[in-house]
Amino acid sequence: MEKTERTVGELMLDQLSLFGVKRIYGVVGDATFGLIDALAKQDKIKYIAVKHESTAAFMASAEAKLTGGLGVCTATMGPGATNLLNGLGDAYSDKAPVLAITGQAPSDKIGTEFPQYIDQQELMKPFAAYSANLASPDATIEVLQKAVRTSLGQRVVTHLSVPKDIFMMPATGEPRPLPDVIEGASNFTKESLEQAAGIMKTAKRPMILAGAGAASASEEIEKLADLWGAGILASLGGKGLFDDSSPHNLQGIGEGGNPYASDLFKEADVVLLAGTTWWPEGYVPTDARIIQIDRHFDKFVKEIPTDLGIIGKTEEVLPFLVESLQGFSRSEDWVARCQEIKEKWAVQNEKEGSTEGYPAHPARIMRALDRTVAPDAILALDTGDNTVWTNRNFRQKDQSVLVSGYWRTMGFGLPAAMAAKLIEPEKQVVAIVGDGGLQMVLADLLTATRYELNITVVVLNNESLQMERDKLKVAKKKEVGVDLTNPDFVKLAEACGWKGLRADSDIELESVLEEALNTNAPTLVDISTAQVFFPETE
Known part of the structure; x- marks a missing residue:
């Protein structure tokens, strides 16, 4: 095959396209002109221009x-x-495979007082498992391959800095696909999991705690729960994995979720952690034996007292555990207790969601949302009071949920919703945000306008950083800086080319949300929200 001479920027794009990359998010700057020029000359990878680099990374x-x-x-x-x-x-923090490509000072200025120069490898060290500065055009394919293999293989962040001049230099080498990696169920047998099955068979009060890493195993988890007689609890990252009607689904635990499940969880004698590294401090059983399934061994050291760690994908491990537990005599008393807790919370959840008044109670807003949002919608949650109320009161069906799980940054909701709509243009996408979180990324309302992203942003507008206010109260500390000076979100949205809607009473919530969800344009719904103390605040 005849080789084509390309610049480094062009070669990088050809290689990334071969890896399946369809979008690159960013802000144009002169140190990346070689990459920007290459992006403008091709149509395999779309460049999504945003207003702030944090939005690009989100x-x-x-x-x-x-x-x-x-x-x-x-x-x-x-x-x-x-x-x-x-x-x-x-x-x-959430083990998402991301590659960051940054421009760098010209190669003859690295290490000098050149404007904007910084040692980017040191800068990225806390977050990037691999960070390299491309020092030669001829190393383009090798360093890019290493970065992507590392990101996808370990589910980590990697980073490449490229000097401005090198981006535009001719490069040798041909793009090549990543090598096939054989991994899977062949690594496990019923016999290899005998130790795990043996522990599970001792259980009289079993519980399953599931997270985002179990996204492909929800059906198997429900099978196992039924066979084992276990209740299922979900971390925030696991919100949406199980339908609210699932008989063993007890919702979340801790700050949000089912408030009655906490005491039940403390009584568990065997706990299976499936695809989660979260351990709800203050709610954990004292004498339970813990089995943890995850792909990477380093996840077994996050202060979780694991008795047995199983390295692998949850969906590959569970079928063997289900097979091993055939004929297991589950505790019907425990199953009945789990069902009692589920029903008790369902009654209270319905009551909370029926709270009348305006400004609207956050639980009432969640009820309006779970009544109107499509069963297969994608929900993007910002971080704040909106997160815990969604976790507590939203009765999920088959919705997918995007959340800043461990980093817990404000400003995540809008960018996540925009990315979701680019990836799944036919799906309904709803961002549930607080007024504080949205204001951190307000400029990127225009990004949704630019790319005609039909998303709905629901703003819980209580004119405060309510979560911080609640925590200050619990800590018995005086507050300052928690009140917000908000714009008129409807007028602001309209100025950005969005449709803006506002509910004027709690009775209007469903109708206004339905109008927004059925509008073929970016739409913002401003809901005046009561400043309610969240009951699980620690």
């Missing part, structure tokens, strides 16, 4: 979380690179 992280594939973001040197860090922190 979108790349959200894409990686939603698809399991590689998310890619780019920025110029100096402040452009530093602005990526918040979104890269989110990807790092």
Whole structure:
């Protein structure tokens, strides 16, 4: 095959396209002109121009979380690179495979007082499992291959900095696909999991705690729960994995979720952790034996007292455990107790969701949402009071949920919703945000306008950083800075080319949401929200 001479920027795009990359999120800067020029000359990878680099990194992280594939973001040197860090922190914390490509000073200026120069490898060290500066055009394929293999293989952030001049130099080498990796159920047998099955068979009060890593195993978890007689609890990342009607689904635990499940969980004698590294401090059983399934051994050291760790994908392990437990005599008393807790919370949840008054109670807003949002919608949650009320009161069906799980950054909701709509244009996408979180990324309302992204943003507008206010009260500390000075969100949305709607009473919530969800344009719904103390605040 005849080789084609390409610049480094062009070769990188050809290689990334071969890896399946369809979008790169970023902000244009002069240190990346070689990459920008290459992007403008091709149509395999779409460049999504955003208003702030943190939005680019959030979108790349959200894409990686939603698809399991590689998310890619780019920025110029100096402040452009530093602005990526918040979104890269989110990807790092939630094990989302993201590649960041940043421009760097010209190769003859590295290490000097050149404007905006910083040692980017040191800058990225806390978040990037692999970070390299491309020092030669001829190393383009090798370093890009290593970065992507590392990101996808370990589900981590990687980073490449490219000097401005090198981006535009001719490069040798041909793109090549990633090598096939054989992994899967062949690594496990019923016999190899005898130790895990043996522990599980001792259970009289079993519980399953599931997270985002079990996204492909929800049906198997429900089978196991039925056979084992276990209740299922979900971390926030696991919200949406199980239908609210699932007989063993007890919802969440801790700050949000089922408030009655906490005491039940403390009584468990065997707990299976499936695809989660979250351990709800203060709610954990004291004498339970813990089995944890995850792909990477390093996840077994996050202060979880694991008795047995199983390295692998949850969906590959569970069928063997189900097979091993055939004929297991489950405790019907425990099953009945789990069902009692489920029903008790369902009654209270319905009552909370029926709270009348305006400004609207957050639980009432969640009830309106679960009545109107499509069963297969994608929900993008910002971080704040909106997160815990969604976790507590939203009765999910088959919705997918995007959230900043461990990093817990404000400003995630809008970027995540935009990324989701780009990936799944036929799906309904709803961002549930607080007024504080939205204001961190307001400029990127225009990004949705630019790319005609038909998303709905629901703003819980209580004119405060309510979660912080609640925590200050619990800590018996005085408050300052928690009141917000808000714009008129409807007028602001309209100024950005969106449709803006506002509910004027709690009775109107469903009708206004239905109008928004059926509008073929970016739509913002401003809901005046009561400043309600969240009952599980710690």
